Amino acid sequence: MVPTAGTGLLTDRYELTMLDSFVRDGSVDRRAVFEAFARRLPEGRRYGMLAGLGRLLALVEDFTFDAGEIAWLREQGVVGDEAAAYLADFRFRGDIDGYREGDLYFPGSPVLTVTGTLGECVVLETLVLSVLNHDTAVASAAARMVDAAGGRSLIEMGGRRTHEVAAIATARAAYLAGFDSTSNLAAGRLHGLPTVGTAAHAFTLAHETEEDAFRSQVEALGVGTTLLVDTYDVAEGIRTAVRVAGPELGGIRLDSGDLAEEAVKARALLDSLGATRTRIVATSDLDEFVISALADAPIDGYGVGTRVATGSGHPTASMVYKLVAIGSLDGDSEQLTPVAKKSKDKASVGGHKRSYREYDDRGLLVAEVFVGQDESEPDGLTRVQVPLLRDGRTVHTPSLAEIRAFAAAVLATLPADARNVAAGPPYLTVTHREEKAVTAETDTKKALIVVDVQNDFVEGGSLGVTGGREVASRISAHLAKHAGDYALVAASRDWHRPGETNGGHFHEPGESPDFTTTWPVHCVQGETGSEYAPELVTDAVTHHVVKGMGVPAYSAFEGVTEDGTMLADLLRDADVERLDIxxxxxxxxxxxxxxxxxxxxxxxxxxxxxxAGVAEESSAAALSELEAAGVEVGP
Known part of the structure; x- marks a missing residue:
C-alpha cells in the first residue's frame, strides 16, 4: 500500500543528501543517538497518548532500497556512487527504545530513542515523524472522546474524511485509545478490529418509502440492526422502525438536528412503543466537546468521523526528531558527546535520556523526570522506556488488545481534572532530575516553600481554585518522598484580621469586590477558611509563615514565622541557596x-x-513572567 518495494523512499530528500555527505566525509559510521519528542501539546490539551509504534517498527525493519530505487536516486542527483553502494546493503541495524504504545506523554517526554550509526539513524526522521505524528494525534483526540463518552460506545467512522491508507491507521489508533469499533473494513481485516455499519440515507432514498427501506434492512440484517430514522421526520421514522422490526429493534441512529433534544424525544417515544431496550446512536460532526455536552442525554453510543480522523482540530502531534548525542570520529561507541539546538523557541536538551515517573499512594501520576546518560538511576521511581528494537529487529510485540488495556490503565493514573475535556495547561512538564547531592553541605542549601494551601483557596472555599485539593494531595505525596531533600520546609498562610478590611484588601460592606485589588472575605484568623486544606499533610513542615495581618499581602516573603522572623532571613540563616516553590x-x-x-x-x-492557578490565561502569563525573571518553570 506504499509506492515502493520497501519503505526507504518514504523519506525526504535532505535525509539522503545528508547521508551522501556523511559517506563522503567518513562520518557515516559515527555512533549517534536521536530522540523524538514534542516541545508542546496542542493548545488546551493536558496530555497526549502515544500511538503508531507497532506500525513504525514494522516499517523500520522494511526500510531498504532496491536496485531500481537506487538507480533513480542516482539519476536525480540525490546520491553519488559511494552512497549508492552504501544503500544497496542498507537496513537499520541499531536499537530503538521508547515509551510503550498507548502511554501518556507530556512536553519534553523522550518518547523514542534511536541509537545506531549516524547514517542509519538520520534517514529515519521522516518515517518516524509521519507515523508518530499522525497516529498520536488521532489517539490523543480519541482518548479525550472516550473520557467524554463516560462508558458509552464509540464507533470510528472517519475513513471518508482522510487518505485511504491513513484511514486504516486512524481506525487502529482510535481503537487502542478506547474506541469500540470501526466502520473501515480494511482496518478490520488487517488489525482484527470489530467492524459495524448498516445503511446511509441513500438506502432510504433508494426505496419507494421509508417503510420499504426499513423492511429490506431488517430482512437482511435482522431485528437487531440499527435503523437511520431522520431521513424525513424523526418521530414518524421511529414509529415506522418499531412497526417493522417490533419492540426488539436493536437501535436507531440520529444524524441531524439538536441531538440532545432529539434523543430525549426519541427515548420517550421508543419507550411508549414498548421498545425500551432499543439503543440510540448519535452521529453528525461529533467531537469530545459535543460528546461531553451530551452527557445527560439518553444516548447509548456515538459515531465519530471527521474530528477523530483529524485529531479533533490538531491533525499532528508536532513531534520532532533530533540528534542528541554523537560519537567520536573513530567510531568508539563508548564515547558519546551530548549535542543540542539553541535556536529561539526550538531549543533541545542534549544527551541520551532515561525517563522515570513518580506516583502517589493512590497510584496517581505526580511527576515525570529524566536523567542524563551518565547519571545514576533515581530511587523509588518507575522507568518509562522499554526496549523496542535490538540490532534492527523488533523485540517488543504486544497485541493490540494488550496495548488497548495498557492505554486504559495509564489513563487511570491521571486525576479527574486532568482528564476533563476543558482546556488547561499540560498536566506535567518533564524536567531534568538533578543528581541528588552527596554532601550534607549541598543538602542544606535547598528549601521548599508551600504557598497558601488553605481551605478558602481550594474547592468550596470563598476563593476556591479548581484543582486546589488535587494539588494539595500532590504536595503531600512530594513531601512524603522528598522532605529529607530539604534543609527546611516553610508553609505560608494568609492570616487576615477579623472585623476589618485589612487595609482595603477586603471589599467594603455593601460593595462588591473587583477581584483585582479588593476581594471577598477570606482566610480570617481563627476561622476554618484560614486553616490548611485537609489534603495537605503538614508533618514535614518545619516553619509556619503568616502574612496579611491588617494589610494586603501576596508573597510569602511578606510574612513572618511564629517568632517574628521574616522568611528571607530564615532562609539566609539556614544557608539556603535554592528554592522549590x-x-x-x-x-x-x-x-x-x-x-x-x-x-x-x-x-x-x-x-x-x-x-494551581485561578485562570488559564493569567496563569500562562504568570509562568512567562517568572521564566523571564529567571525562575525555572520547565523545559
Whole structure:
C-alpha cells in the first residue's frame, strides 16, 4: 500500500543528501543517538497518548532500497556512487527504545530513542515523524472522546474524511485509545478490529418509502440492526422502525438536528412503543466537546468521523526528531558527546535520556523526570522506556488488545481534572532530575516553600481554585518522598484580621469586590477558611509563615514565622541557596512569592504539577513572567 518495494523512499530528500555527505566525509559510521519528542501539546490539551509504534517498527525493519530505487536516486542527483553502494546493503541495524504504545506523554517526554550509526539513524526522521505524528494525534483526540463518552460506545467512522491508507491507521489508533469499533473494513481485516455499519440515507432514498427501506434492512440484517430514522421526520421514522422490526429493534441512529433534544424525544417515544431496550446512536460532526455536552442525554453510543480522523482540530502531534548525542570520529561507541539546538523557541536538551515517573499512594501520576546518560538511576521511581528494537529487529510485540488495556490503565493514573475535556495547561512538564547531592553541605542549601494551601483557596472555599485539593494531595505525596531533600520546609498562610478590611484588601460592606485589588472575605484568623486544606499533610513542615495581618499581602516573603522572623532571613540563616516553590494560586500568591525569591538572589524552581492557578490565561502569563525573571518553570 506504499509506492515502493520497501519503505526507504518514504523519506525526504535532505535525509539522503545528508547521508551522501556523511559517506563522503567518513562520518557515516559515527555512533549517534536521536530522540523524538514534542516541545508542546496542542493548545488546551493536558496530555497526549502515544500511538503508531507497532506500525513504525514494522516499517523500520522494511526500510531498504532496491536496485531500481537506487538507480533513480542516482539519476536525480540525490546520491553519488559511494552512497549508492552504501544503500544497496542498507537496513537499520541499531536499537530503538521508547515509551510503550498507548502511554501518556507530556512536553519534553523522550518518547523514542534511536541509537545506531549516524547514517542509519538520520534517514529515519521522516518515517518516524509521519507515523508518530499522525497516529498520536488521532489517539490523543480519541482518548479525550472516550473520557467524554463516560462508558458509552464509540464507533470510528472517519475513513471518508482522510487518505485511504491513513484511514486504516486512524481506525487502529482510535481503537487502542478506547474506541469500540470501526466502520473501515480494511482496518478490520488487517488489525482484527470489530467492524459495524448498516445503511446511509441513500438506502432510504433508494426505496419507494421509508417503510420499504426499513423492511429490506431488517430482512437482511435482522431485528437487531440499527435503523437511520431522520431521513424525513424523526418521530414518524421511529414509529415506522418499531412497526417493522417490533419492540426488539436493536437501535436507531440520529444524524441531524439538536441531538440532545432529539434523543430525549426519541427515548420517550421508543419507550411508549414498548421498545425500551432499543439503543440510540448519535452521529453528525461529533467531537469530545459535543460528546461531553451530551452527557445527560439518553444516548447509548456515538459515531465519530471527521474530528477523530483529524485529531479533533490538531491533525499532528508536532513531534520532532533530533540528534542528541554523537560519537567520536573513530567510531568508539563508548564515547558519546551530548549535542543540542539553541535556536529561539526550538531549543533541545542534549544527551541520551532515561525517563522515570513518580506516583502517589493512590497510584496517581505526580511527576515525570529524566536523567542524563551518565547519571545514576533515581530511587523509588518507575522507568518509562522499554526496549523496542535490538540490532534492527523488533523485540517488543504486544497485541493490540494488550496495548488497548495498557492505554486504559495509564489513563487511570491521571486525576479527574486532568482528564476533563476543558482546556488547561499540560498536566506535567518533564524536567531534568538533578543528581541528588552527596554532601550534607549541598543538602542544606535547598528549601521548599508551600504557598497558601488553605481551605478558602481550594474547592468550596470563598476563593476556591479548581484543582486546589488535587494539588494539595500532590504536595503531600512530594513531601512524603522528598522532605529529607530539604534543609527546611516553610508553609505560608494568609492570616487576615477579623472585623476589618485589612487595609482595603477586603471589599467594603455593601460593595462588591473587583477581584483585582479588593476581594471577598477570606482566610480570617481563627476561622476554618484560614486553616490548611485537609489534603495537605503538614508533618514535614518545619516553619509556619503568616502574612496579611491588617494589610494586603501576596508573597510569602511578606510574612513572618511564629517568632517574628521574616522568611528571607530564615532562609539566609539556614544557608539556603535554592528554592522549590509549590502552592496556590499560580497567578497570584505563588507568582508573587517566586518573583520575590528570584529578586532576593535565590535560585528558584516552580515544581510542575504542584501548583494551581485561578485562570488559564493569567496563569500562562504568570509562568512567562517568572521564566523571564529567571525562575525555572520547565523545559
Amino acid at each position: 509549590t502552592g496556590i494560586a499560580t497567578d497570584y500568591c505563588v507568582r508573587a512569592t517566586a518573583l520575590d525569591a528570584a529578586r532576593a538572589g535565590f535560585r528558584v524552581r516552580l515544581l510542575p504539577g504542584l501548583h
